[in-house]
Amino acid sequence: MHLTKKEKDMLQGIEGKGVKRAMEILSALGEIYNAEKLIPVNNVQVSGVSFKNLGDAGLEFLEDWAGQGVKARVKAFLNPAGMDLRNWRKLGFPKDFAVKQLKLIDVFKSMGLELTCTCTPYLVGNEPDLGDHIAWSESSAVSYANSVLGARTNRESGISALSSALTGLTPNYGLHLDVNRRADYVVDVRCPLKKASDYSALGYIVGRRVGGAIPYFRGLINPSKDQLKSLGAAMAASGSVAMYHVEGVTPEADPNSIKKDAPVLEIRDLNEGYAGLNSETRVIDLVSIGCPHASMDELEEIASLLEGKRVKTALWITTSRYVKQKAKDIGLLDRIQASGAVLVSDTCMVVAPVEDLGFKSMATNSGKIAFYAPSHCGLKVRFGSLRQCINSALTGRWEP
Amino acid sequence: MSEYEGRVIRAGFAKGTALKSDEPISFFGCVNPQTGVVTEAGHQLEGESVKDKILVFPEGKGSTVGSYTLYRMKKNNTAPRALINRLCEPIVAVGAIISEIPCVDGIDISKINSGDKIIIRDGVVFVNKNE
Numbered sequence: 001m002h003l004t005k006k007e008k009d010m011l012q013g014i015e016g017k018g019v020k021r022a023m024e025i026l027s028a029l030g031e032i033y034n035a036e037k038l039i040p041v042n043n044v045q046v047s048g049v050s051f052k053n054l055g056d057a058g059l060e061f062l063e064d065w066a067g068q069g070v071k072a073r074v075k076a077f078l079n080p081a082g083m084d085l086r087n088w089r090k091l092g093f094p095k096d097f098a099v100k101q102l103k104l105i106d107v108f109k110s111m112g113l114e115l116t117c118t119c120t121p122y123l124v125g126n127e128p129d130l131g132d133h134i135a136w137s138e139s140s141a142v143s144y145a146n147s148v149l150g151a152r153t154n155r156e157s158g159i160s161a162l163s164s165a166l167t168g169l170t171p172n173y174g175l176h177l178d179v180n181r182r183a184d185y186v187v188d189v190r191c192p193l194k195k196a197s198d199y200s201a202l203g204y205i206v207g208r209r210v211g212g213a214i215p216y217f218r219g220l221i222n223p224s225k226d227q228l229k230s231l232g233a234a235m236a237a238s239g240s241v242a243m244y245h246v247e248g249v250t251p252e253a254d255p256n257s258i259k260k261d262a263p264v265l266e267i268r269d270l271n272e273g274y275a276g277l278n279s280e281t282r283v284i285d286l287v288s289i290g291c292p293h294a295s296m297d298e299l300e301e302i303a304s305l306l307e308g309k310r311v312k313t314a315l316w317i318t319t320s321r322y323v324k325q326k327a328k329d330i331g332l333l334d335r336i337q338a339s340g341a342v343l344v345s346d347t348c349m350v351v352a353p354v355e356d357l358g359f360k361s362m363a364t365n366s367g368k369i370a371f372y373a374p375s376h377c378g379l380k381v382r383f384g385s386l387r388q389c390i391n392s393a394l395t396g397r398w399e400p
Numbered sequence: 401m402s403e404y405e406g407r408v409i410r411a412g413f414a415k416g417t418a419l420k421s422d423e424p425i426s427f428f429g430c431v432n433p434q435t436g437v438v439t440e441a442g443h444q445l446e447g448e449s450v451k452d453k454i455l456v457f458p459e460g461k462g463s464t465v466g467s468y469t470l471y472r473m474k475k476n477n478t479a480p481r482a483l484i485n486r487l488c489e490p491i492v493a494v495g496a497i498i499s500e501i502p503c504v505d506g507i508d509i510s511k512i513n514s515g516d517k518i519i520i521r522d523g524v525v526f527v528n529k530n531e
Binding site: 028029032057060061157 | 471
């Protein structure tokens, strides 16, 4: 890989030990992936923020790195942490976990990262433009950025994204290059899709079939941004899809750029998706909405379903602190919380220690949560529409 | 003694005894960082300690948190002395760099067996067969 004079100096340690370490990581990745050079990025999103996933090893390492005096050189945002950073006590998060989590957040803060703690940076005023080179790491955000926004990022790890934040650079390979953004599969959707959960179910099916390839969807009619968010999140969980195209919708969808030998998948119904994401349980004690983090439109829909009612189970709606504040400002937060539901911010059910909070079975409309919760948190999961989920929060039971 | 040349992932010098796995290794969740013992049920190296070995395996697998696990093992003195891969992937590469463990890839690992004496100097691997 070719390095400029300045980059070589950084690698030699002229700008300090911490920058040297970041450059060592980026140049090794560049070598592994045969990148010809490093390119500047203007926007970074760092995952690996939850103490649940990092553990003491991650905390020790990040403390050590921060201690070398490194600072973010470009806009850099954090992925969700393992708990609500303000309301953790009330929500029942264990104190020893909270202490470690807050320590981790302080370390990131000292490196100059913005404590957005969201998987939807594009909903909190951080929307990159078409063609921008960025380094994001949260899998659903990576998918949204590449596909819906047309920005360019590989699926970074927490460490590689942090290295990009501390240098403003990333190796030029993979999805940064035009040639790798072409579709590998055509997916013909031959059944009507209505709800966000339908898009999750579709994403689950397609992710399993295509693995890490790029699918090109035909037959999706006017999907909303929230529906695309659900589709991408599910595909990035059941597969490792970092980019997809939707004909007539996403900015780089071009029938001429589909690879010649691209296989065609036909989707006639969503049964496989709904079946694969459901476990056998009738009793529900936690309902989780907001994966990826809920938008204002989604909160509005939830509020209208809850109007004048009281929940029986815990109903947690995860969103960013930014969106929660916006909801508070217009009275939406009060409308939702009057039902007994809680808006939880800074975290999500995939990275929180849900198994330590006493819950046994969960209902959700998110394909991503439904995919991860059984193995990650040992919960039984029911997956269905938002209306079904809200109903189960009101009755404590899952009605098919 | 045979000599093989590979690609440097993390430069350095190391000397020790090979521990070889034909299966990929995940450090996160599958190796105990307190002891260095492989805990993954059914893994070829289950029950073996990687501490102070020259660990030879085709590639890494699993969660990217595995990079931090390797770092923790280094701090606990339970890490391997060096890593030799057929094709190094980012989890192991990043782990080796942040833990300052010499790491080489592009090596035909079928030429190395557990028990062989190994010396690594940057990208060059010297193998003394344990006959």
